[in-house]
Amino acid sequence: MTRRDQARQAAGRRDWQAAYDLYAGLTGRTPADTEALAECAWWLGRMDEAIRLYTDAYREHLEGGNDQAAARAASQLAIHTRLVGEVAQSEGWLRRCTRLLESVPECVEHGYALYLQIAGLSGRGDLEGALELALRMQDLGRRFSDPTLVALGVYFEGRARIKQARVREGLALLDEAMLAALSDELGPLWTGAIYCGLMDACNELRDMRRAFEWTEATRRWCDPLPLTSLYPGICRVHRAQVLQTRGEWRQAEEEALGACRDMVGVDVWAVADAHYEVGEVRRLRGDLAGADAAYTRAHEFGRDPQPGLALLRLAQGRIDAATASIAAALAPGTGSRLERAPLHAAQTMIALAAGDVELAERSAKEVVDAAVAFESAGLRAEGNRCSGAVLLAQGRAVEAMALLRMAFNAWQELDAPYDVARTRLLLADAYRALGDADAASRELAAATACFARLGVVAREGLPKGLTAREVEVVRLIAAGESNRAIAEKLVLSEKTVARHVSNIFGKVGATSRSGVTAFAYDSGLMGSRTHG
Known part of the structure; x- marks a missing residue:
């Protein structure tokens, strides 16, 4: 078996380091070998090297008169330069790809060149245009017996259908594309792309059960890959989102921080999303300063830190x-x-x-x-x-x-404990308004116990201009105590407690005791004082 055959076999079993070493050691490397070496470098997280090698392959294909292969390399460069945040270069490579394909008989490269075009149309809200190109992508894939292109077209059709509010149809198409992606019938680059799009749809729809199922399946697919390559990092971001919803905040933050570290120089958008997810977890736990820093980093990497940042300002009492x-x-x-x-x-x-x-x-x-x-x-x-x-x-x-x-x-049913607890606070308010103090106390006690299990962090310092005594009163309100009980515990008159409560309502912008309780947890005034 030749060294080139060994390299191809190593790439086929996704042993990217072995494939890289074998391709790099070839003598008389062909343009196709250079392109394969670029793919190996990309999977190893060496994005700058991968882009340089794809550029070399593009030039070598052109010099050899192979415009079809040059267009393929150009389309890869359009995708990879966009991943590292070089949008202008990406658009330039896409134009080169499109121009080259104008003189090439119809082939699979015409289908792959549609990838960024469809994504752009969908992002601008031109769903009919995106859908038309998605169906053309499927047609090209079937005519040229390319299962990867067919699956990509099905994926894009599913995304367009969901955005058209044809959700069941769209999700069925995404599930179909994802099954094909995990069957090892597709190119690994495109398996990851389909997974990312599916997870984006799940997050938009708050369909976290489907997100959890596919994240676990994709994590197994990602296990052999280096952590510094693209899709293990993106999988960590999506896993963090699922864990956050399920109330597993420590693990969620660890996954997101890992993606922040590993994706630098690989995918700027994944880094931005990971920092945002860190901000979300910290905000929910009551680490408001840490959340602010994470949202700032997300913004620096190009992600709009909303609605998390606005909710952080609310938690800080800055209405x-x-x-x-x-x-x-x-x-x-x-x-x-x-x-x-x-x-x-x-x-x-x-x-x-x-x-x-x-x-x-x-x-x-x-x-x-x-x-x-x-x-x-x-x-x-x-x-x-x-x-x-x-x-x-x-x-x-x-x-x-x-x-x-x-x-x-x-x-x-969605296994979202924090959302359950927040809703219990509102139920307590409703029961209290209806005169059922016992039911209100039960809901408040259940919510408080849930916040404690989740590990909401107590905040040092006094938010929104509250005095130390007012913070004590806030904590007792959040524990479900009446004004009379608060007066007894703090050795104050009920009239003084009532004045404190009135001041607290005004300072934190609450209209009910449940609103004060929500503020207490949002602002980190309740819970344990450590991250343990």
């Missing part, structure tokens, strides 16, 4: 800043209804804290409408919780109770 932050995020009016739903959910909570019930009601309706249009159980739970909170603020506790109970049941 005016939170209001301005979320309004600015929504102001451009870009993105699909599905993409804007999380922003509207955040705006609902922020507007309620600011006392703008009318704005909160409009935003809650946007979340509900998105949930209905996109048949999303997660968004439906979010919409019911937002609408229930608005109804409570309007004094309509009976109507609120029905929606909050549905939200609670849905979050339980």
Whole structure:
């Protein structure tokens, strides 16, 4: 067996280091060998070297008069330069690829050249254009017996169908593409691309059960790969998102921090998403300074840190800043209804804290409408919780109770403990408004126990201008104590406690004791004082 054959076999079993060494040691290397060496370098996380080698392969193919192969190398360069954040270079390579293919008879390279074009059309909201090219990609794949191209076309069709609110059809197509991707019938680069798109759809739809299932399957596929190559890092980001929803915050942060470290110089967008995920976990745990730093890093790498940053400002008690932050995020009016739903959910909570019930009601309706249009159980739970909170603020506790109970049941089914606990706080408020103090105490106790299990970190220092005594009162309110019980524990008169409670409501922007409790956990005033 020749050294070249050995190199091909090593690449076929995804032993990229062995394949790299064998290709690098070839004498009389052909343009195809250079291209294969570039792929090995890419899988080993050596992005600069991979781009240089693909550029060499492009030139060698041109010099040899093989425009079809040169176009293939150019399309790879368009993708890889975009991954490292060189958008202008990516567009230049895509134009070169397209120009070369104009003089080449129709072939599979015409299909692969559509990849970034479809992604661009979809990103700009031209779903019909994206769908047309996705179907053309499938047709080219079938005509030239290329299963990878067919699977990519099916994937893109699924993404377009979901954005058209044909969610069941779209998810079925994504599942079909993902099955093909994990069957080892496709090129490994494209297996990872299909997985990333599927996870983006799951996160938009809050379909975390499907996300968990495919993440576990893809992690097994990624196990043989170096951690510094692209897809193990991206898989870590998606796994962190799943773990965060399931309340496994320590593991989620570890996965996200690993991706922050390993993806530098490999995929700038993955690094940005990983930093954002770190910010989300820290915000939920009450590490507000750490969350602020992580959101800042996400922004530095090119990711809009919303709605997390606006919710962080709310947790810090900076209601005016939170209001301005979320309004600015929504102001451009870009993105699909599905993409804007999380922003509207955040705006609902922020507007309620600011006392703008009318704005909160409009935003809650946007979340509900998105949930209905996109048949999303997660968004439906979010919409019911937002609408229930608005109804409570309007004094309509009976109507609120029905929606909050549905939200609670849905979050339980989705295995989202933090969301369950937050919904319990609103249920406690509804029960209290209806005069059922026992039920309110039970919900509050259950929420408090859940926050303790999750490891919400107590914050050192006093947020939103609270005095030390007011912080004591906040913690006792969050523990479910009445004004009389607080007075007894702090050796104060009930009148003094009532004054403290009134001041606290004003400072934190709460309209109920459950609102104060939510603030206590959001701002890190409750829970253990360590990350353990």
